[in-house]
Amino acid sequence: MGVQTVARERLYGVCDYYDAESLLTDAERRVLGRLRAFLDEQARPLLADYWERGEFPDQLARPLVDLDLMEPADLAGTSGPDRAPARGIYHGFRTFELARTDGSLATYYTAQAGLFRTAIRVGASAEQQARWMPQVIDFSLKGVFSLTEPDHGSDIAGGLSTSARRDGRDWILDGAKRWIGGAATADVLAVFARDEADGQVKGFLVDREAAGVTVQKIHGKTALRMMQNAHITLEQVRVPDAMRLHNVNSFRDVAAMLRAMRSDVAWIATGMAAGAFEAALRYVTERQQFGRPVGSFQLVQEKLARMLGNVTASLSLVVRLTEQQDKGIYRDQDSALAKMQTALLMRETVALAREVAGGNGITLESDVARFHADAEAVYSYEGTHEINALIVGRALTGESAFTR
Missing domain, CATH: 1.10.540.10 (Acyl-CoA dehydrogenase/oxidase, N-terminal domain)
Incomplete structure (x- = not known):
């Protein structure tokens, strides 16, 4: 029975x-x-x-x-x-x-x-x-993660140039950060700077309205247009030592944060692929051409199946990664693989979604266009495809292929 x-x-x-x-x-x-x-x-x-x-x-x-x-x-x-x-x-x-x-x-x-x-x-x-x-x-303290700089993204580990120097009980910060989402409405900026004394990266919570802090909105974006990204300038900004993140004493500590955060981006990429797929499916079941629903054509159904396969594979990746992390297993190569692959599959999925929606796929009315454009930002942030691939490659071979 x-x-x-x-x-x-x-x-x-x-x-x-x-x-x-x-x-x-x-x-x-x-x-x-x-x-x-x-x-x-x-x-x-x-x-x-x-x-x-x-x-x-x-x-x-x-x-x-x-x-x-x-x-x-x-x-x-x-x-x-x-x-x-x-x-x-x-x-x-x-x-x-x-x-x-x-x-x-x-x-x-x-x-x-x-x-x-x-x-x-x-x-x-x-x-x-x-x-x-x-x-x-409870959001009574709103903050943002300020790591990327105007001249340093993928090479931030070695290239980070924002400086910090001790001055009595305070620290003095100088430099700039870029692409910092939500900075204009944050209470504090979690800023990462290189200590002039020992050359190591430290972390600080900087009051957004502190003297010497300038936050400028980045205009002209073609992706994630609703998200307000900022260019931040820090000029002789004084930060009390009590606002220094006391467990951040090298870039290794920052890398531990990135290892944990990349799973979030993999879930975002998976969700956006799912949203694009659902929008495309709605469109092809409602749109008529040649006297039939667009979804009744063989070539369209093949694209729908590929999109669904991408979403299903991505969900499988992020679910298993999350299960591992819930057990306390955090490895650079695990989160890097998940971000790399889900973002790659998302990029193909949103392109297929735009394709099956035809000309209407470039209008905001169909939802497909938003996903298609926004995917480009997600594909690049929290580690590009190439950087994440090299993290995985290093784990596989024991050899680092990063440029020194």
Whole structure:
């Protein structure tokens, strides 16, 4: 006699073909359902307009925070600083849900929930974490991760040129950072600078309104247009030693943060591929050509199958990576492989989605165009394809192919 199971209503349906969602608890799915309702009802109607304007819909910021998504009390049954942390699979699907709606929304939220939170979790001392982490979780302390520089991206490990020098009980910072998403609305900037005394990289929480800090919006972007990226200039900026991240004493400590954060970007890439696939599927089932739905043609169905294969493969990668990290297994090559491959598959998926939507695939009305353009930014940030490939290659061969 076969085992009978009770059918459950699925959140992700066709884009989650092998039902990775089944790994979620009912409580986790309820929280994600709240997020889905918010995105569908309040966010989605605004996306095309604000993307074209190159502005972030600020009216979504407070309601998004109020959803209590970072460490939901619903999942632990308790509230406050002692609540049990949410599982990695929940955090992953939260990012996936945001990204399948819009890449800028996902990037905006993970700037706090992923990048800045990781800077505190990994870089701050136990005393600093006790003081700052509750504020990070409830967004009363908003921050951004400021590593990339105008002249140093892929070579930041050796090329980082922002300087820090000790001056009594303070530090003096000079330099510039670029492509820092959300800087204009942050309370503090997690800035990484090279100590002039020992040549090692240190981390600092810099008040955005401190004397000597200038934040300028980067204009003219063709991807993630809603996300406000900034160029930051630091001129003789004074930072108390109490605001130095006490566990960041070399670039090795920064690399530990990157190792943890790349899984977030892999979930974003997977979610964007899923969103593009769903938008394309909607289009080809509604659009008629030659007296038939576009989706009835063989060549279109082949492209749909490839898109679904890409999304399914990506979900499998990020789910397994997240399971490993929940066990405390963090390896550079694991997160690098996941980011490299999901971003590559995302890039192909959004191109196929645009293709099956024809000329309408370049208009914001179809949603496909947004995913197609935004994917280029995600493909490059948090480590380019080539850099991540070299991290994996180094692990495979034991030989570093990085240029010195």
